[in-house]
Amino acid sequence: MQPELKTSGAQENPAIEITKELTIPRLFYHQALRFGNNRVAMREKEFGIWRPVTWQDYLDNVKSISLGLISLGLREGEKISMIGTNRPEGLWAEMATLCARGIGVWLFQDCLLEEVRYILDHSDTRFLFAEGQEEVDKALSILEECPKLEKIIWDDPKGMRHYDQDCLISLKELQEMGRALDKAQPDLFAELIQKGHGDEVALLFYTSGTTSLPKGALLSHHNMLIMGKNLMSVDPCRDTDDYVSYLPFAWIGEQMMSISCGLQIGYTLNFPESTETAQENIRDIGPHVMFAPPRMYEQMTRTVQVKYLDAAWIKRKAYALATAIGYHVANLKFDKKPVPAIWTILEWLAYITVQKKLKDHLGLSRVRNAYTGGAAMGPDHFRFFHALGVNLKQIYGQTEVAGISVVHRSGDIKFDTVGLPIPGTEILITEEGEIITRSPSVFLGYYKNPEATAKALKGGWLHSDDRGFIDDDGHLVVFDRTKDVFTLRDGKPFSPQYLETRLKFSPYIKDSWVIGDKRQYITAVLCIDYSVVANWADEKKLTYTNYQELSQKPEVYDLVEKQIRQANKDLPEPARVVKFTNLYKEFDADDDELTRTRKLRRQFVAKRYQGILNALYSEADIVHIDTTINYEDGRQSHIKTDLHIRTVK
Amino acid sequence: MASTDPPNRDEVLLELKELQMSFGKVAALAGVNLTIRRGEIHSVIGPNGAGKTVMMNCINGLYRPQKGSIQFRGQTINHLRPYQRARMGMARTFQKVEVFGGMTVLDNIRLGRHNHYASGILSGAVYAGKTAREEIRHRAFIEEEIIDLLEIEHIRNKPVGMLPYGLQKRVELGRALALEPDLLILDEPLAGLNLEEVEDMARFILDVNEERRWKVTCLLVEHDMGVVMDLSDRVFVLNFGNMIMDGTPSEVQNNPEVIKAYLGEEDLYATRA
Numbered sequence: 066m067q068p069e070l071k072t073s074g075a076q077e078n079p080a081i082e083i084t085k086e087l088t089i090p091r092l093f094y095h096q097a098l099r100f101g102n103n104r105v106a107m108r109e110k111e112f113g114i115w116r117p118v119t120w121q122d123y124l125d126n127v128k129s130i131s132l133g134l135i136s137l138g139l140r141e142g143e144k145i146s147m148i149g150t151n152r153p154e155g156l157w158a159e160m161a162t163l164c165a166r167g168i169g170v171w172l173f174q175d176c177l178l179e180e181v182r183y184i185l186d187h188s189d190t191r192f193l194f195a196e197g198q199e200e201v202d203k204a205l206s207i208l209e210e211c212p213k214l215e216k217i218i219w220d221d222p223k224g225m226r227h228y229d230q231d232c233l234i235s236l237k238e239l240q241e242m243g244r245a246l247d248k249a250q251p252d253l254f255a256e257l258i259q260k261g262h263g264d265e266v267a268l269l270f271y272t273s274g275t276t277s278l279p280k281g282a283l284l285s286h287h288n289m290l291i292m293g294k295n296l297m298s299v300d301p302c303r304d305t306d307d308y309v310s311y312l313p314f315a316w317i318g319e320q321m322m323s324i325s326c327g328l329q330i331g332y333t334l335n336f337p338e339s340t341e342t343a344q345e346n347i348r349d350i351g352p353h354v355m356f357a358p359p360r361m362y363e364q365m366t367r368t369v370q371v372k373y374l375d376a377a378w379i380k381r382k383a384y385a386l387a388t389a390i391g392y393h394v395a396n397l398k399f400d401k402k403p404v405p406a407i408w409t410i411l412e413w414l415a416y417i418t419v420q421k422k423l424k425d426h427l428g429l430s431r432v433r434n435a436y437t438g439g440a441a442m443g444p445d446h447f448r449f450f451h452a453l454g455v456n457l458k459q460i461y462g463q464t465e466v467a468g469i470s471v472v473h474r475s476g477d478i479k480f481d482t483v484g485l486p487i488p489g490t491e492i493l494i495t496e497e498g499e500i501i502t503r504s505p506s507v508f509l510g511y512y513k514n515p516e517a518t519a520k521a522l523k524g525g526w527l528h529s530d531d532r533g534f535i536d537d538d539g540h541l542v543v544f545d546r547t548k549d550v551f552t553l554r555d556g557k558p559f560s561p562q563y564l565e566t567r568l569k570f571s572p573y574i575k576d577s578w579v580i581g582d583k584r585q586y587i588t589a590v591l592c593i594d595y596s597v598v599a600n601w602a603d604e605k606k607l608t609y610t611n612y613q614e615l616s617q618k619p620e621v622y623d624l625v626e627k628q629i630r631q632a633n634k635d636l637p638e639p640a641r642v643v644k645f646t647n648l649y650k651e652f653d654a655d656d657d658e659l660t661r662t663r664k665l666r667r668q669f670v671a672k673r674y675q676g677i678l679n680a681l682y683s684e685a686d687i688v689h690i691d692t693t694i695n696y697e698d699g700r701q702s703h704i705k706t707d708l709h710i711r712t713v714k
Numbered sequence: 715m716a717s718t719d720p721p722n723r724d725e726v727l728l729e730l731k732e733l734q735m736s737f738g739k740v741a742a743l744a745g746v747n748l749t750i751r752r753g754e755i756h757s758v759i760g761p762n763g764a765g766k767t768v769m770m771n772c773i774n775g776l777y778r779p780q781k782g783s784i785q786f787r788g789q790t791i792n793h794l795r796p797y798q799r800a801r802m803g804m805a806r807t808f809q810k811v812e813v814f815g816g817m818t819v820l821d822n823i824r825l826g827r828h829n830h831y832a833s834g835i836l837s838g839a840v841y842a843g844k845t846a847r848e849e850i851r852h853r854a855f856i857e858e859e860i861i862d863l864l865e866i867e868h869i870r871n872k873p874v875g876m877l878p879y880g881l882q883k884r885v886e887l888g889r890a891l892a893l894e895p896d897l898l899i900l901d902e903p904l905a906g907l908n909l910e911e912v913e914d915m916a917r918f919i920l921d922v923n924e925e926r927r928w929k930v931t932c933l934l935v936e937h938d939m940g941v942v943m944d945l946s947d948r949v950f951v952l953n954f955g956n957m958i959m960d961g962t963p964s965e966v967q968n969n970p971e972v973i974k975a976y977l978g979e980e981d982l983y984a985t986r987a
Contacts, residue, residue, distance in 0.1 A: 112854070112857035112858045112861070112862060113853075113857045113861070113867070113870065114857075223863075223921075224917065224921070226924060226925065226926075338867045338868075339865070339867050339868060341867070341868035342867055342868045345868070
């Protein structure tokens with residue numbers, strides 16, 4: 066049965082109008098019928114081969130899962146959570162939840178038990194889609210504390226042979242139940258699809274929360290779809306495009322690409338074979354569009370920088386030359402100056418000799434638009450990609466606007482801004498300097514948290530808690546989180562994030578934490594990049610046994626100091642890093658130091674490393690550490706060590 | 715953790731009778747008797763120099779015992795060469811990994827499968843029709859049953875020599891599994907691995923032993939007592955070429971002679987800090 070939908074355009078390729086009434090399931094149903102067996106909705110690399118799932122397969126699976134959930138007794142508006150890697154089954158589960166009139170909640174796969182418990186309990190989850198043994202184990206161990214959780218649905222049979230608890234059900238069994246129900250009531254699924262309104266809640270999204278417990282943002286169908294539509298009107302995608310889905314579905318950015326945009330356009334989603342193979346699989350596919358947080362691009366930059374250090378003389382020369390050309394041309398474009406013919410030729414030469422190959426290795430050979438968002442990206446990284454000829458754009462947004470609200474336009478890119486609002490979005494700066502947003506994708510509120518909702522939503526305007534301003538070209542500049550902004554000793558405000566991203570441009574530094582609000586000088590706690598520094602140490606014939614020991618080597622301190630001096634260059638004197646220490650471990654979300662999207666939780670680390678902080682602002686040149694590290698499976702280990710403190714000369 | 719429903723639980727797969735092997739005047743094995751039934755994980759423990767590896771080498775044919783008999787699937791195999799024993803369904807891994815360092819992971823595993831190839835060199839060189847289909851079938855087996863099981867997708871095209879030790883051990887296990895053995899001899903599969911790798915490897919051993927697809931009988935030589943006691947159905951204790959006892963893990967743990975000879979007075983589980 067064909068749903069009634071307003072369509073426009075050519076008959077064979079009808080585009081869909083996003084109206085207030087449209088729900089995600091209705092759009093999905095329409096697209097599935099429209100593309101049917103003729104087009105691949107998604108691919109998954111499995112057993113070494115890319116296996117296609119057509120829109121018809123997609124529909125069949127969603128239908129049986131959805132009806133299976135109804136057979137389990139799912140009622141309208143009940144929550145269903147999902148945890149696991151990016152794979153077709155995960156997306157089917159989400160879509161099936163929406164089709165069955167439930168509300169979807171995604172959890173980060175690497176969540177600790179306590180986080181899983183909190184979210185399942187707070188969201189009143191009744192059914193949980195858990196991928197395999199690891200996720201099932203997590204769920205079973207907190208089952209007692211989540212009285213509302215009834216069934217756990219798993220799909221990967223590996224290691225599941227001894228599990229016979231009543232609360233467990235395999236996806237296959239669930240689908241069988243669904244098919245049986247479909248046979249008994251053949252019209253039920255289509256009827257379910259027709260129900261609902263765009264303003265109803267579709268997804269409950271737990272924001273990563275740099276300060277407190279995660280808050281659950283309620284997003285409606287319309288929030289999601291209109292945001293996708295507005296983004297696509299800026300940078301249109303084609304239904305023949307490829308997109309690689311490898312970032313957690315619990316991150317709004319991935320939802321926005323896979324659901325909000327992907328469903329509307331109908332491009333193919335590609336799921337990597339495993340988390341470890343993601344980078345390789347991106348290269349297999351060569352996606353046309355890409356959205357990743359800065360850390361992914363930082364990782365790519367690091368890969369290139371390290372390969373460069375290892376390369377032969379002639380390759381290094383060729384690379385240096387090509388990069389010099391790239392930077393020059395990119396700078397001309399940034400300044401909106403015409404590129405002279407000679408530079409166009411040189412650029413082409415650089416492209417065919419170096420950049421083409423390099424882009425291919427990074428999986429960027431076909432990228433039309435690459436986006437970065439979710440955290441601040443340093444200008445150095447940004448320029449690096451433009452020098453390579455990658456059209457990298459900054460995005461600004463948050464979970465509460467269903468993804469994004471501001472983006473760079475092609476040909477109008479400034480690396481210190483995040484661009485212009487997307488259509489339908491208004492951005493204003495309050496008197497206090499806070500960025501506020503009004504658009505149809507502003508969320509409905511926080512789940513079971515009216516105080517937070519009242520604080521965030523005032524008169525239809527979403528208060529972001531970010532400080533920023535609008536520059537002469539109308540571009541939004543995001544300074545930093547309001548509470549993070551430093552006051553330097555000369556009284557000027559300063560963004561620690563800016564300095565941190567500069568430090569991270571060094572391939573040897575993986576994470577940085579800059580301190581210095583209302584203090585006499587700025588200090589930094591740095592985490593070296595283990596693999597890169599280990600490589601460097603091997604060449605220098607340094608001996609070490611582990612991260613902790615390597616990080617405290619005087620030679621490594623020399624190396625890091627050099628990187629800091631580089632970052633300090635052309636900064637005003639009060640904003641320069643004066644003292645630093647190398648941390649004995651990397652920052653880790655399992656230790657609550659980062660959010661699941663790898664943002665630094667400043668208040669938390671300041672409390673946790675109080676000793677280090679005090680030492681950085683004293684005469685001491687050594688700090689004693691005695692602490693505990695948590696592992697994902699609940700184990701702990703004890704660490705006792707000394708950290709050196711170095712003053713940058 | 716014993717499997718619950720093994721087929722023909724009582725069928726004897728391997729039997730050693732009065733096995734003797736000496737090097738000069740040193741008796742490495744002084745009349746050892748061992749019975750391994752289908753479906754078990756049977757561990758052999760003993761202090762260094764007890765003769766464990768010699769025993770394994772006798773079983774898979776690298777050494778010829780001077781006395782005694784080895785019966786595999788009801789057939790005396792004393793006279794058979796290692797490759798003939800492999801053909802009968804016996805595979806092993808080595809204490810010190812013995813992989814082909816210059817070859818990729820995939821090629822190493824493929825090599826373990828050569829016994830199952832029907833096509834010869836010439837048709838292989840042409841690679842068409844039946845031969846191509848056979849190759850694809852074997853590749854599918856390797857991908858679906860081995861690479862997926864051992865979670866080594868990300869390294870399938872990497873040369874084994876470049877991989878860390880823990881992964882090399884996994885590749886070696888993969889190569890042994892490619893044979894689809896009845897009996898898998900694992901010579902210290904956990905030696906030199908870190909805690910996480912030990913846990914992974916222990917899980918793989920349990921998987922191949924219990925998973926309906928595999929149901930491989932395992933003969934395990936191992937020093938990690940915690941893992942041995944958790945995994946094994948039976949434990950065989952060897953000391954200076956002599957059997958001290960053969961029993962269930964709890965029997966072995968409580969046997970005063972074993973404790974005196976090998977385990978010392980400490981807690982059994984104290985071997986892994």
